[in-house]
Amino acid sequence: MAGFSKNDWMKHVKMGPLDVEICDVTLRDGEQTPGVSFTKEEKMEIARTLDEIGVEVIEAGFPVVSQGEKDAVKAIARMGLDAKICCLARAVKEDVDAVLDCDADIVGIFMGTSELHLKYKHKKTQEEAIDCMVTALEHAKRHGLVVRFAAEDSTRTDLEFLKRFYKAGEEAGADYVSIADTVGAMNPTTMKYLVSEIRKAVSIPVCVHCHDDLGLAVANTLAAAEAGARQLHTTVNGIGERAGNAALEEVLMGLLIHYNVDRYDTTRLKGLSDMVARYSGIAVAKNKAVVGANAFAHESGIHIAALLENDRTYELYSPELVGGSREFILGKHSGSKALCYMARQMGYTLSQAETSLILEEIKRLSDMKKSLRKEELAELISRTLTDKKLSMTKA
Ligand SMILES: CC(=O)SCCNC(=O)CCNC(=O)[C@H](O)C(C)(C)COP(=O)(O)OP(=O)(O)OC[C@H]1O[C@@H](n2cnc3c(N)ncnc32)[C@H](O)[C@@H]1OP(=O)(O)O
Numbered sequence: 001m002a003g004f005s006k007n008d009w010m011k012h013v014k015m016g017p018l019d020v021e022i023c024d025v026t027l028r029d030g031e032q033t034p035g036v037s038f039t040k041e042e043k044m045e046i047a048r049t050l051d052e053i054g055v056e057v058i059e060a061g062f063p064v065v066s067q068g069e070k071d072a073v074k075a076i077a078r079m080g081l082d083a084k085i086c087c088l089a090r091a092v093k094e095d096v097d098a099v100l101d102c103d104a105d106i107v108g109i110f111m112g113t114s115e116l117h118l119k120y121k122h123k124k125t126q127e128e129a130i131d132c133m134v135t136a137l138e139h140a141k142r143h144g145l146v147v148r149f150a151a152e153d154s155t156r157t158d159l160e161f162l163k164r165f166y167k168a169g170e171e172a173g174a175d176y177v178s179i180a181d182t183v184g185a186m187n188p189t190t191m192k193y194l195v196s197e198i199r200k201a202v203s204i205p206v207c208v209h210c211h212d213d214l215g216l217a218v219a220n221t222l223a224a225a226e227a228g229a230r231q232l233h234t235t236v237n238g239i240g241e242r243a244g245n246a247a248l249e250e251v252l253m254g255l256l257i258h259y260n261v262d263r264y265d266t267t268r269l270k271g272l273s274d275m276v277a278r279y280s281g282i283a284v285a286k287n288k289a290v291v292g293a294n295a296f297a298h299e300s301g302i303h304i305a306a307l308l309e310n311d312r313t314y315e316l317y318s319p320e321l322v323g324g325s326r327e328f329i330l331g332k333h334s335g336s337k338a339l340c341y342m343a344r345q346m347g348y349t350l351s352q353a354e355t356s357l358i359l360e361e362i363k364r365l366s367d368m369k370k371s372l373r374k375e376e377l378a379e380l381i382s383r384t385l386t387d388k389k390l391s392m393t394k395a
């Protein structure tokens with residue numbers, strides 16, 4: 001039975017239910033990972049799985065980038081998915097027109113708002129940046145697009161200017177404003193503060209787009225949700241620019257375990273992770289939360305002995321809940337219960353003496369850096385039992 005332990009400490013924290021939606025940006029920011037390029041078919045398969053999981057918005061691409069990008073977005077927009085299809089655009093007419101060509105529902109129009117971006121990238125004043133954004137927004141609105149009004153590098157932007165920027169967007173008809181932690185500068189405390197300040201300034205929904213330069217993207221995303229951010233941006237396996245983005249699988253499991261958001265089909269997460277790893281060529285770290293090869297692998301004797309009684313003892317949630325599977329590996333940290341269990345699975349019932357003999361050999365091998373998976377264990381057991389029988393016959 002798939003199950004999980006809820007974070008019961010949440011009972012002590014005053015907080016209403018979260019009103020959130022996911023905008024997955026694997027096909028756009030995820031594809032900006034150096035060296036990654038998905039084919040149209042790969043993008044469509046990823047989009048279909050995201051849709052089946054229940055993701056509400058799929059950022060399918062940045063259409064001005066190339067003809068191939070446009071074709072892929074168009075194809076996804078025509079798949080008839082439940083998810084809304086979003087695209088990225090700079091604050092220029094040409095980019096918005098490219099989005100319009102693709103039949104997308106939403107455009108995320110962005111512009112850098114920090115002093116660094118205004119001075120070195122855009123070479124514009126704050127007022128000129130607002131004007132560019134509003135002009136692009138008005139063009140998109142005239143053609144019926146839903147508009148996300150995004151401040152790139154918001155988290156290194158002067159707060160008063162940021163509020164003015166978003167307010168200008170809201171007044172011009174934006175449907176969402178987006179806080180982008182473009183270089184992962186935030187922590188959960190400052191993210192909560194920023195989201196609550198922006199929510200005082202505008203009444204349209206707030207989005208949050210977190211990068212992982214300090215390994216805090218998921219924590220910052222959940223902190224933003226606690227502060228009332230509506231749209232949470234994610235990528236599968238956390239791929240994306242530099243250290244990547246908030247990982248979809250971690251955000252969805254965080255929403256479930258901490259906040260009781262249980263409407264997503266999390267059982268598809270491992271399959272989707274494997275698919276994105278294959279198509280992107282970016283391998284998932286073994287110890288990656290939720291979808292890593294070791295997420296449900298155990299070697300320690302104390303853990304396995306307890307897990308055999310009740311799997312919640314050493315697993316916060318069942319592997320089945322995310323489409324994963326449990327694995328026991330024998331090594332120097334393993335004990336007799338683990339060994340007897342694995343031997344029983346292979347059809348052997350070991351005596352106490354045989355268990356000690358085999359466990360001793362396992363620990364000897366492990367001291368030489370060799371841990372045993374199922375097949376190797378079967379061979380060791382059969383070899384040890386045969387040797388033992390021979391020595392008994394000789395005696
Ligand atoms: C934070 C993010 O993830 S933002 C998205 C980043 N993603 C990408 O850059 C991937 C896709 N990019 C591309 O394919 C190309 O860079 C293109 C098609 C967008 C532009 O290509 P080029 O016209 O050759 O420009 P180039 O890449 O050299 O420079 C970027 C230009 O965009 C401008 N620009 C950057 N951001 C914005 C913006 N938000 N609004 C308006 N203009 C912008 C820059 O000022 C620069 O303009 P310039 O050519 O007049 O100096």
Ligand SMILES: O=C(O)CCC(=O)C(=O)O
Nearest residue numbers: 108150152178180182209
């Ligand atoms: O806020 C957004 O929607 C996108 C911004 C972005 O991709 C970034 O700043 O990294």
